[in-house]
Amino acid sequence: MTALLTLAVLATLLGGTLFAVALDRAYLPLLALFTRQRVETEAPDRLNRDLAPAWYLALAAIGIAVVPFAPDLALIDSPVGIVIWGSCEALIVLTVFLHGWSPNAPFPLIGAYRYAAIGLPVMLPSMFVLIAAALPAESLSLVAIVDSQREVWNVIRQPLGLPLFMVVALAMTLRGPMDYADAADIATGTSAEDSGAGRAVWQIARLAMLVSVSAIAATVFLGGPLGPVLPGPVWLWLKTGALMALTVWIGNRVARTTPSRMLTILWVVLLPLSFLHLLISGLIAL
Amino acid sequence: MTDLMIALLTAFAVWTGWRVFRVDSMVRASFALMLSFVAVGAIGVLLSAPYIGVATVFMMAVEMMVMAIFMVMFMMNPAGLNPMVMVHQHRLSIGAGIVAFIGLSAAVLLSPLPSNPVAADTDVVAQLGHELLGPSMLIFETAGVTLLATMVGAVILSSRQGRFGSADEGSRPPGLTEGGDPAGRQPEGGGGHGHHHHEGH
Numbered sequence: 001m002t003a004l005l006t007l008a009v010l011a012t013l014l015g016g017t018l019f020a021v022a023l024d025r026a027y028l029p030l031l032a033l034f035t036r037q038r039v040e041t042e043a044p045d046r047l048n049r050d051l052a053p054a055w056y057l058a059l060a061a062i063g064i065a066v067v068p069f070a071p072d073l074a075l076i077d078s079p080v081g082i083v084i085w086g087s088c089e090a091l092i093v094l095t096v097f098l099h100g101w102s103p104n105a106p107f108p109l110i111g112a113y114r115y116a117a118i119g120l121p122v123m124l125p126s127m128f129v130l131i132a133a134a135l136p137a138e139s140l141s142l143v144a145i146v147d148s149q150r151e152v153w154n155v156i157r158q159p160l161g162l163p164l165f166m167v168v169a170l171a172m173t174l175r176g177p178m179d180y181a182d183a184a185d186i187a188t189g190t191s192a193e194d195s196g197a198g199r200a201v202w203q204i205a206r207l208a209m210l211v212s213v214s215a216i217a218a219t220v221f222l223g224g225p226l227g228p229v230l231p232g233p234v235w236l237w238l239k240t241g242a243l244m245a246l247t248v249w250i251g252n253r254v255a256r257t258t259p260s261r262m263l264t265i266l267w268v269v270l271l272p273l274s275f276l277h278l279l280i281s282g283l284i285a286l
Numbered sequence: 287m288t289d290l291m292i293a294l295l296t297a298f299a300v301w302t303g304w305r306v307f308r309v310d311s312m313v314r315a316s317f318a319l320m321l322s323f324v325a326v327g328a329i330g331v332l333l334s335a336p337y338i339g340v341a342t343v344f345m346m347a348v349e350m351m352v353m354a355i356f357m358v359m360f361m362m363n364p365a366g367l368n369p370m371v372m373v374h375q376h377r378l379s380i381g382a383g384i385v386a387f388i389g390l391s392a393a394v395l396l397s398p399l400p401s402n403p404v405a406a407d408t409d410v411v412a413q414l415g416h417e418l419l420g421p422s423m424l425i426f427e428t429a430g431v432t433l434l435a436t437m438v439g440a441v442i443l444s445s446r447q448g449r450f451g452s453a454d455e456g457s458r459p460p461g462l463t464e465g466g467d468p469a470g471r472q473p474e475g476g477g478g479h480g481h482h483h484h485e486g487h
Contacts, residue, residue, distance in 0.1 A: 045314070079411050083340045090347035094317070097351060101313055116355055123348060140337070140411060 005075045008233065012240075013064050016211030017204060019241060023248045024207065033200035041193045045102040052099035053198060056205035059088045059095065063212030067219050068143045070232035081142035082130050085216050089126055092172050092209070093119035096181045099202065100190030111189025114259050115181035119171060121266040122178070125274035126168040129161050132281035133220045142219055149223040157284060160277040162221045167270065169213045169247050173206055176251030180259055182206075214243035288332050295332075299325035307373050312357040320350035334404045337411045359444075 021027055066081040068074040078084055093116060100112025134140050136157065137148035145154075155162050170178035182189045191202055218224055218239035225232030257265070302322040306315045323346035330339030373379065404410060418426050446453050 078336055078340075079409075080336045080340050083337065083344060087340055087344040087347060090344050090351070094320075094347050094351050097354075098313075098317070113355070116351055120348065120351065 002075070005069065005073065008069055009061075009065055009067075009075050012069075012215070012233075012237065013061060013208055013211055015237075016215075016240065016244065017208045020207035020210045020244060020248075023245060026203070026207075030200050030203055033195075033203070034197050036196045036199075038196040038198065039193070041103045041105045044104045044193075045098075048098045048102035050198065052095055052102060053201035053205050055095045056092065056099070056202065057208055059092055060205060060208040060212040063088045063209070064215050066142055067212075067215045067236070068146050068224055068232075069236060070225050071146055072143055073232075074143055077143060078141065080140045082134055082140050082145065082220070085142075086123075086127060086130060088212075089123060089168070089172060093123070096174065096190060100181060103193040105193045107187045107192040108190045110186050111181045111183070111192070114186075115174075115190070118178065118180045118259060118262060118266070121263065121271065122168055122171040125164050125266075125270045128274035128278045129164045129168070130220065132158055132161060132278045135281050135285040142224075145220060146224040146226060149226060153221065153223045153226075155221040158221075158277065158281045160273065161281070162217065164270065164274055164277065165217050165221065166247065166250060169210075169217060169243075170251055172213050173210045173247065173251075175210075175247065177254040177256045178262075179251075179256060180262070183256060185256075210244055210247060211240065214247060215240045217243050292329055292332055295325045295329050299323075299329075313354045316350045316354040316357065320346050323350075334408075334410055335414075337414055 021030065062076075063085055065075045066078065066084050068077075074081065076084065096119070097112045097116045100108040100110075100115065102108075133145055133154050136154070137144040139145070139148075148154075167178060170176055174182045180189075182191050186192070191199060194202055215236065218236060222239045222243070223235075224239070225236045227235035230238075256262075299322045302318045302325065305318040306322070309315050309318060324343050327339045327342030327346070330336075330342060333339075
């Protein structure tokens with residue numbers, strides 16, 4: 001059973017990543033990268049430069065491993081599943097920072113610091129939104145959170161939750177308005193000095209992370225595997241795919257503002273909004 | 287199996303903890319310390335304390351990220367990639383290390399440690415929650431408010447804006463050599479700011 005579930009999780013991650021590649025229309029550029037030779041920077045931190053893409057990919061895998069594929073079936077069925085995802089988010093910020101710090105070059109370093117400055121305040125609304133989702137379930141387990149949505153999904157019961165979490169999703173996948181790490185305005189930032197297979201793996205990890213963060217959002221706000229007629233995993237795939245497409249669409253549509261203005265938005269608008277969200281959700285859950 | 291895992295994780299925690307003092311950059315030291323705490327968190331998970339274990343990983347990841355930024359911010363080595371010596375005050379630190387080791391070892395050896403395994407179906411997370419927001423609430427909340435006050439203080443101290451003008455007004459960076467010229471841009475003669483109309487006071 002565990003082996004089968006492991007296989008399902010890996011297949012979902014792989015299939016989802018291919019879907020993300022299709023959404024981004026990135027097949028050819030990604031394939032071409034594998035054939036290119038690597039370019040070295042002066043005195044890099046080799047360990048972190050080589051491992052950062054692998055860590056990013058591993059965090060995506062851990063993220064999707066805590067997602068329930070059927071109403072009471074998750075590969076990592078932890079009583080604190082949602083905190084495991086929270087740890088993944090915190091480690092993503094760190095991984096992106098290390099990815100930009102390790103080549104020892106200006107643009108990646110600028111991307112790394114910009115992302116760390118934006119990523120840390122993004123964590124806060126994320127935590128409040130996830131805790132709010134745990135309130136009606138009276139549990140930190142994702143299985144229990146899915147179970148609490150049998151009557152009504154969290155997206156209706158806690159209307160601010162999904163929009164706030166989409167901001168987190170954009171930040172975790174380095175996309176559109178929240179892409180302060182790998183943006184074009186600093187010559188692709190943390191990946192500016194990446195080349196060859198390392199660059200390809202980093203880009204693939206970004207797409208894999210889109211699958212994981214969308215699967216988590218689908219679980220927490222859209223009832224995950226719950227739904228009529230079709231089996232649980234199919235519902236999870238449909239909801240995850242829809243959220244992936246939505247994230248890509250927002251990423252392509254919404255402009256990115258300056259980091260300082262985004263910091264003001266995060267601390268002055270989104271953080272109080274998430275407090276309000278937690279308060280409302282708490283009162284409703286009572 | 288669990289014993290072996292705990293032994294390996296302990297060895298990893300000690301090794302990464304030792305690396306903190308042997309690496310030559312602030313960023314590497316912060317993240318080596320984080321790896322050490324991650325190993326301790328994993329031991330917590332193995333010891334049936336899932337919330338404390340996973341929360342340790344979460345807290346340490348955020349904390350070490352903040353620590354790396356702050357240390358780099360207040361150091362003369364902005365990127366953190368240039369080599370620097372991470373140890374100082376050798377005698378004091380060796381003494382403090384020995385005292386701490388003896389103290390903690392004595393605490394481990396002398397205190398009666400419980401040896402009753404937790405039943406598999408115990409709701410440990412809920413029990414922890416009731417403890418934190420019940421009997422231990424005063425300690426918990428005191429620590430929380432103290433940390434919040436510290437954070438507000440740190441932000442105010444590191445802020446450039448202030449009631450009496452810019453914090454760096456009139457400050458000069460230290461010299462590149464002993465008694466040499468200050469590093470960075472030299473202020474221009476004759477007031478300097480006359481042509482910066484866009485600064486808007």
